[in-house]
Amino acid sequence: MRELTYREAIGEALREEMRRDARVFILGEDVAEAGGSFKVTEGLLAEFGPERIFDTPLSESAIVGAAVGASLMGMRPVAEVMFADFTTIAMDALVNHAAKMHYMYGGELSAPLVLRMAYGGGMRFAAHHSQTVESWLANVPGLTIVMPSTPSDAKGLLKAAVRTPNPVIFLEHKLLYNQKGEIPEGEYIVPIGKADIKRPGDGVTIVASGLMVGRALGAARTLAGEGLSAEVIDLRSIQPLDEETILDSVEKTGRLVIVHEAPVRGGFGGEIAAVVANKAFGFLDASIQRVGAPWTPVPFSPPLEDVYLPKEEDIIKAAQTVLGAGVT
Amino acid sequence: MSHADQLTARDLIQMYRWMVLTRAFEDRICGLWGKGGVVELPHGCQGQEAIAVGACYGLRQHDQVMPSLRTRGAFLVKGVSPRVQMAGVYGKATGPARGKATAHHMGDAERGVLLGSGVVGASITVAVGAALAFKLQRKDNIVVDFFGDGAAQRGDFHEGLNFAGVFRLPIVFVLENNGFSEYTPLSKHFAGSDFACRAQGYGFPGIRLDGNDVFAVYEAVQAAAARARTGGGPTLLECVTYRYRNHCEVLPPEALRDTAEIEQWRAKDPIPRMRAQLTQRGVITDALLRKLHAEVEAEIDDAVKFAEESPSPAPEELYKDVYAPEPPELVVGRRA
Numbered sequence: 001m002r003e004l005t006y007r008e009a010i011g012e013a014l015r016e017e018m019r020r021d022a023r024v025f026i027l028g029e030d031v032a033e034a035g036g037s038f039k040v041t042e043g044l045l046a047e048f049g050p051e052r053i054f055d056t057p058l059s060e061s062a063i064v065g066a067a068v069g070a071s072l073m074g075m076r077p078v079a080e081v082m083f084a085d086f087t088t089i090a091m092d093a094l095v096n097h098a099a100k101m102h103y104m105y106g107g108e109l110s111a112p113l114v115l116r117m118a119y120g121g122g123m124r125f126a127a128h129h130s131q132t133v134e135s136w137l138a139n140v141p142g143l144t145i146v147m148p149s150t151p152s153d154a155k156g157l158l159k160a161a162v163r164t165p166n167p168v169i170f171l172e173h174k175l176l177y178n179q180k181g182e183i184p185e186g187e188y189i190v191p192i193g194k195a196d197i198k199r200p201g202d203g204v205t206i207v208a209s210g211l212m213v214g215r216a217l218g219a220a221r222t223l224a225g226e227g228l229s230a231e232v233i234d235l236r237s238i239q240p241l242d243e244e245t246i247l248d249s250v251e252k253t254g255r256l257v258i259v260h261e262a263p264v265r266g267g268f269g270g271e272i273a274a275v276v277a278n279k280a281f282g283f284l285d286a287s288i289q290r291v292g293a294p295w296t297p298v299p300f301s302p303p304l305e306d307v308y309l310p311k312e313e314d315i316i317k318a319a320q321t322v323l324g325a326g327v328t
Numbered sequence: 329m330s331h332a333d334q335l336t337a338r339d340l341i342q343m344y345r346w347m348v349l350t351r352a353f354e355d356r357i358c359g360l361w362g363k364g365g366v367v368e369l370p371h372g373c374q375g376q377e378a379i380a381v382g383a384c385y386g387l388r389q390h391d392q393v394m395p396s397l398r399t400r401g402a403f404l405v406k407g408v409s410p411r412v413q414m415a416g417v418y419g420k421a422t423g424p425a426r427g428k429a430t431a432h433h434m435g436d437a438e439r440g441v442l443l444g445s446g447v448v449g450a451s452i453t454v455a456v457g458a459a460l461a462f463k464l465q466r467k468d469n470i471v472v473d474f475f476g477d478g479a480a481q482r483g484d485f486h487e488g489l490n491f492a493g494v495f496r497l498p499i500v501f502v503l504e505n506n507g508f509s510e511y512t513p514l515s516k517h518f519a520g521s522d523f524a525c526r527a528q529g530y531g532f533p534g535i536r537l538d539g540n541d542v543f544a545v546y547e548a549v550q551a552a553a554a555r556a557r558t559g560g561g562p563t564l565l566e567c568v569t570y571r572y573r574n575h576c577e578v579l580p581p582e583a584l585r586d587t588a589e590i591e592q593w594r595a596k597d598p599i600p601r602m603r604a605q606l607t608q609r610g611v612i613t614d615a616l617l618r619k620l621h622a623e624v625e626a627e628i629d630d631a632v633k634f635a636e637e638s639p640s641p642a643p644e645e646l647y648k649d650v651y652a653p654e655p656p657e658l659v660v661g662r663r664a
């Protein structure tokens with residue numbers, strides 16, 4: 001096994017897909033000469049030249065809109081919007097164009113593009129460069145939303161994202177870029193839509209995504225020290241949502257904690273809770289707990305941001321709550 | 329010799345016919361609106377026919393057009409049949425996307441019609457992207473992107489035109505300045521003198537022209553297209569025209585309008601104007617005109633009959649085509 005960082009794994013996926021398919025190209029702000037704000041695309045310009053990877057004006061709407069148009073004409077664009085907070089200014093191209101093309105063309109064409117964005121807090125980037133946006137986009141039929149938590153998943157999922165004929169939002173957590181992990185040798189794909197049980201257990205199910213997977217695993221290790229067994233499910237994608245893996249786990253554990261970095265209220269955890277309440281109500285031994293950010297913007301000052309972001313202790317507390325409530 | 333000078337008598341009659349067909353289509357759906365059957369609220373383009381017809385005539389099959397809300401003629405000239413357009417107006421299974429898209433905002437991959445947007449102006453960036461693909465693919469196809477003066481006030485106008493200028497993309501922006509943004513007159517939504525001058529800020533030519541002169545439009549688009557095909561980059565064409573109907577059929581044409589203004593523009597109507605030119609040149613006779621107009625009416629009658637008799641989409645159509653088919657090694661777990 002080789003070790004790569006999350007950043008390198010994403011870069012490797014892009015390089016491999018660009019080598020495999022001449023239709024794949026990269027566009028975005030500072031992606032070519034500068035190698036990307038987070039250096040994910042470093043080295044690609046040297047290998048592929050300025051027709052395969054190029055810098056664009058500061059125009060998120062045009063970046064994504066152009067990716068949509070190019071994808072309709074047979075290209076496979078990978079667009080980078082450096083901060084997921086900028087979804088707001090690319091939203092129309094995503095929601096009203098990319099997501100609806102296949103449907104409104106009656107199946108004739110689709111918009112096979114990937115939109116890569118760095119999301120999440122913890123870097124002291126304040127309110128406009130730190131948000132976790134998946135629930136903004138999760139209510140849009142036609143979109144696919146991927147949130148990898150490890151280097152190997154990031155690589156395999158991105159390769160699937162580039163190849164699928166549908167538009168994919170690929171959310172990369174800024175705090176994960178330097179995280180190292182083992183990468184399988186050779187060619188591999190991780191199918192989108194399949195959750196991964198990152199740690200098996202039978203006392204409580206903890207469902208998490210992105211950066212929160214690592215925190216859920218940390219919480220699970222602490223809980224294990226207390227003799228409590230937590231199963232950690234990494235969703236990997238929230239659209240499609242792997243309901244089976246969640247329901248199978250809850251049927252085994254009877255207890256569910258849902259963790260995401262976005263605010264709890266209106267967050268995607270509510271959807272997961274509703275699915276479980278609807279399809280596995282009889283298996284639940286305790287009420288479902290959700291862990292997420294409070295109902296505030298992401299603050300700037302480190303002591304404030306530290307309070308804002310969900311932590312291992314929050315997950316442990318939620319797990320203890322559902323376990324305590326369920327003890328007979 | 330100009331591009332327009334090279335048009336044959338057959339071309340001229342065909343262009344005239346497209347304009348008459350466009351007008352007849354719009355008049356028919358406006359007349360039918362409110363009487364049952366027509367479910368797509370008409371946003372008529374009467375008065376603006378010369379722009380879509382002049383711009384699309386002579387384009388190649390694989391050139392893409394991005395229609396606006398006022399370019400019925402673009403669909404027709406590109407080969408979308410009046411039957412399909414009318415079935416779209418009626419929301420029938422024989423219409424665009426089997427009832428899932430409107431006639432105004434439908435796409436046609438085979439005929440080179442890009443799928444537009446109900447968010448006017450937002451589709452400019454998508455049209456730019458199609459032109460980007462042609463450049464990357466080293467194809468000499470072009471994109472003709474239509475939008476109105478209202479849409480030109482959106483941020484996507486700026487982002488899209490700047491992007492096209494930076495990458496010298498093969499695209500012709502056709503701005504239909506019809507004097508109104510929905511119900512708001514130009515004087516209330518625009519402080520500038522003209523739109524064409526904006527192109528200078530994006531590094532490519534902008535030309536203001538008479539949008540009621542089908543030959544002027546044809547000439548300008550053909551010249552811009554020839555430049556675009558050979559790497560010369562984009563052009564912005566501001567075609568000045570006038571919309572007779574209101575924004576949509578919710579209000580009668582004369583509401584919020586100066587009727588004298590409508591009458592002034594009727595004197596410059598593009599259809600009688602072209603007819604007079606063709607008659608003067610001896611291209612067309614009264615007998616031929618009568619035949620042509622009768623044929624057009626019959627074609628619209630046929631389209632309406634087709635739409636009326638077409639089945640409505642089956643309920644299960646709702647769930648089709650949300651995602652393109654994918655192999656399970658790439659994506660699993662899609663559900664309705």
